[in-house]
Structure formats: C-alpha cells, structure tokens
Amino acid sequence: MDAGQAVAKFCSKYLHEQVLKQESYLSGDLDTSLQKAFLRMDEMMRGQRGWRELARLGDNMETVTGMIEGLMCSPRSGQVNGHFDDWPDEEGPQSGFDGPNCGSTACVAIIRNNQLVVANAGDSRCVISRKGQAYEMSKDHKPGLEVERERIRNAGGFIVVGRVNGTLNLSRAIGDTEFKQNKKLPAEQQIITANPDIKTVELCDDDEFLVLACDGIWDCMSSQQLVDYVHEQLSTETKLSEICERVFERCLAPNTNGGEGCDNMSMILVQFKRPVQAGPSAAQQPTSSHQSMEVDKDITEKFLPFFFQGEATSDLTNAIVIALSTVHFMAADAENVRDKEITETRC
Numbered sequence: 001m002d003a004g005q006a007v008a009k010f011c012s013k014y015l016h017e018q019v020l021k022q023e024s025y026l027s028g029d030l031d032t033s034l035q036k037a038f039l040r041m042d043e044m045m046r047g048q049r050g051w052r053e054l055a056r057l058g059d060n061m062e063t064v065t066g067m068i069e070g071l072m073c074s075p076r077s078g079q080v081n082g083h084f085d086d087w088p089d090e091e092g093p094q095s096g097f098d099g100p101n102c103g104s105t106a107c108v109a110i111i112r113n114n115q116l117v118v119a120n121a122g123d124s125r126c127v128i129s130r131k132g133q134a135y136e137m138s139k140d141h142k143p144g145l146e147v148e149r150e151r152i153r154n155a156g157g158f159i160v161v162g163r164v165n166g167t168l169n170l171s172r173a174i175g176d177t178e179f180k181q182n183k184k185l186p187a188e189q190q191i192i193t194a195n196p197d198i199k200t201v202e203l204c205d206d207d208e209f210l211v212l213a214c215d216g217i218w219d220c221m222s223s224q225q226l227v228d229y230v231h232e233q234l235s236t237e238t239k240l241s242e243i244c245e246r247v248f249e250r251c252l253a254p255n256t257n258g259g260e261g262c263d264n265m266s267m268i269l270v271q272f273k274r275p276v277q278a279g280p281s282a283a284q285q286p287t288s289s290h291q292s293m294e295v296d297k298d299i300t301e302k303f304l305p306f307f308f309q310g311e312a313t314s315d316l317t318n319a320i321v322i323a324l325s326t327v328h329f330m331a332a333d334a335e336n337v338r339d340k341e342i343t344e345t346r347c
Contacts, residue, residue, distance in 0.1 A: 004102035007175040009057040011041055011106055018044075021086060030110060031198045034119040038106065038196045039187050041174045045099045048092035054100060103175025106196070107138060107212050109270075114203045116210075119196040121172040123215040124266075127223045128201075129208040132231060134223035137199050140215070141172040148172075155182050157191035164191060170215075172196075203272070209234075210270040216263035220251040230269065240269045 018037035019025055025033035044050055089095075105122025118126045120138035128135045141148060143159045148171040152164055157179065160166040164179065172193050179192035188195040211226060221229070226247065233243040244267045253261030 004100075004104055004175070006054045006057040007045070007100050007102060008104040010045060010054060011104060011174055013057070014044060015041060015106070015108070030112070030117045031119075031200070034108065034110075034117070034198060035196060038119065038121055038174065038194045042099060042177070042180065042187065042194050044087050045175065045177075047097055048090040048095045049087065050099065051094035051097040052090070052092070099177030099180070100175045101178045103173035103192070105170065105172075105214065106174055106194075108196075109137070109210065109212060111203070115200060116203050117198065117200045119198045121174060121194050121196040123170045123218075124212065125215075125218055125223070126210065126212050127227065128203075128210045129227045129231065130204075131206045132208075132227065134227040135201075136223055137201065137210075139197060140218070141170055141197075143169070143171045145171070151189060151193070152191050155185055155189060155191040168192065207272050209272055211267065213267040214263075214265065216265035217247065217251055217267055219263060220260050221247075234271075240271060244269055 015037055018040045019033050022033035022036050024030075024036065045054060105120075105124045107120045107122070107124035107126050108118065109126055110117045110119075116128070116137065118137040120126065121141065123140040123142060124138075125140060126137040128137060139145075143149060143152060143162055143164050149159060152159060152171060157165050163169050164171060168176065168179070172195065174194045176192045180187065180190040182190055187193060209230060211230065213226070217226065229247065229250070230243060233246060237243055237246075247267060248265050251261050251265060253259060256262055
C-alpha cells in the first residue's frame with residue numbers, strides 16, 4: 001500500500017469524527033465544521049503520532065514499525081492553551097515529521113433536513129440528477145482554473161503542462177505536505193491546499209440520485225453522460241452496485257497502453273427514490289448483498305453509515321453522510337491502475 005492510500009484510510013478513520021467535534025457543528029454550521037475538519041487532517045498527520053498512525057494504515061512492514069515506535073514514544077501533555085487536545089503530540093523518532101508527501105482527494109456529501117451539503121478538495125466530483133439533468137455540486141480543482149493558478153503562483157509554485165510544479169495534475173488535496181511548506185502563509189493559501197469548496201442545495205422531489213466519483217470516471221464521461229447512462233440502467237436494473245460495475249466496464253480501456261480508461265476508478269451511487277416498476281412489490285424485491293437502506297425522504301431522525309472509499313465506519317447523528325476519497329499519483333509514480341470501488345445506497 002502506498003502513502004496516498006494510507007492518507008485516504010486516515011481520512012476514512014478520522015475526518016467524520018473531526019466534523020462532529022467542531023463547535024460550529026454543534027451550532028448547526030456545517031460549512032465551517034467541514035472546512036475545519038478537512039484542514040485538521042493535515043495537522044493530525046504531522047509529528048510522531050501522525051507518522052505512527054499512517055504507518056499502521058500502510059503496508060505490513062510499516063505497520064510493525066509503527067507499533068514498535070508506539071511503544072517507544074511518550075505522549076506529551078493533552079492540554080493545549082488550557083483545553084484538552086483530542087490529538088496530543090508524542091515524543092519519538094518521528095517527532096519532526098512534516099506529514100506525508102502523497103495525498104488523497106476528498107468529496108463529502110451530507111444530507112440533513114432535506115439539505116445537501118457537499119465539500120470537495122481535489123478532482124473528484126459530486127453530481128445529482130434532477131429531472132434527468134446533471135446538476136454539479138462540486139468543481140474539479142485543476143491547476144488551470146484562474147483562482148487555483150493565482151494561489152499556486154502567490155505561494156511560490158508554478159505550473160508546467162497542466163501540472164503543479166511539474167508533478168500533480170490537481171490543485172487541492174489532503175496530504176502532499178511538500179507543497180505546503182510556505183511558513184508565511186496559512187493552510188488555505190499554500191500551493192496545494194486541503195481547503196474545500198462547499199456548496200449547498202435544497203433537495204426536492206425532482207432529485208432522483210446522487211453520484212460521487214473520482215477523475216477516472218470523469219475523464220471518460222461528462223456529468224450529463226453519466227446521469228443519462230445511470231438513468232438508462234435504472235429502467236431495468238435495481239441493484240445499484242451492478243450499475244456501478246457497468247459504468248466501470250464502459251470506462252475501462254481495452255488495454256493498459258495509457259490514455260483514458262487506465263486510471264483507478266471509484267464511484268458511489270445513492271438513489272433517493274426507486275422508480276415504479278411492474279412486477280413484484282417493493283417488499284418482494286431481492287435484498288442487495290451490499291449495504292443499503294430504504295428511508296423516508298425526510299431523514300431528520302434517520303441514520304446511515306459514513307462511507308469513505310466504500311467502507312462503513314461510523315454513524316453521524318441526524319445526517320446521511322457519503323464520502324469519496326481517491327488516491328492520486330505523482331507523474332513520476334503513475335501506473336495504470338484498474339482497481340474498482342463500489343458503494344450503493346438507497347434513501
């Protein structure tokens with residue numbers, strides 16, 4: 001497992017917990033709590049404790065090393081400015097660790113009281129289908145965007161052939177510490193930042209489904225093309241994971257010589273309401289082997305596990321939270337990857 005995957009797993013384990021711990025979340029301010037939780041991931045991955053946790057989430061050798069160093073290191077005081085720190089520093093061989101040099105994108109959707117809030121950092125994308133039309137809830141963070149280009153240059157970076165400092169082909173991510181070394185600038189203004197864009201919309205009866213997918217999908221299909229394809233599949237297929245499989249098969253290149261269809265692919269499909277079909281009643285419909293739930297459109301008192309790379313990790317009170325994390329590769333390290341991640345949810 002490479003360091004980028006460890007970053008994604010780190011976020012899977014801790015990001016939603018940090019959303020809940022923010023004072024702004026308790027006051028109902030989801031935007032601020034999401035922003036702080038995204039930025040907090042970079043802070044938590046520094047130092048001895050951050051290194052040790054990333055090692056545990058990495059390959060077997062790093063896991064063993066991390067456990068040994070965990071026994072050797074000593075926690076510092078959990079008091080910071082008179083308040084309890086939920087992630088106290090540790091003294092140890094990796095105390096000076098600045099953070100991982102690989103990273104992960106993150107696209108998080110929270111549904112609460114019929115309101116959809118999407119936070120995104122990177123080039124994954126969230127799209128909802130509204131009366132069959134693609135409605136984008138996020139924008140891809142690419143170096144070519146004016147606001148991204150300006151921040152990169154102001155922080156001392158440069159863009160070559162569409163890549164930040166000649167390596168990364170995206171402009172926001174969690175991790176990638178080597179692009180966040182300007183001590184004169186806050187986290188939001190670094191060459192690469194984990195600061196998410198956040199968009200909110202009120203869901204209505206016209207909304208049919210939601211898709212979160214990484215750039216391996218969007219490189220091959222536009223938002224509208226994917227919405228059209230999913231619509232077409234839903235007319236005959238009720239198993240959402242099967243529809244995801246068909247999307248992957250459609251996008252996969254016939255060989256690994258490079259180009260579109262050779263990147264890793266992750267996709268989460270959430271159906272807001274099932275289409276009316278002839279045949280067996282809903283009670284007679286076969287149950288999917290993948291984790292799924294049927295709940296009312298008003299989900300104020302409903303719960304759904306938090307998904308990150310297709311793994312259910314925790315419950316978030318009074319909200320449905322769906323998150324997609326994808327590992328990105330440096331240009332020098334890139335390989336043709338055909339791994340697939342599937343998550344299906346009905347609500």
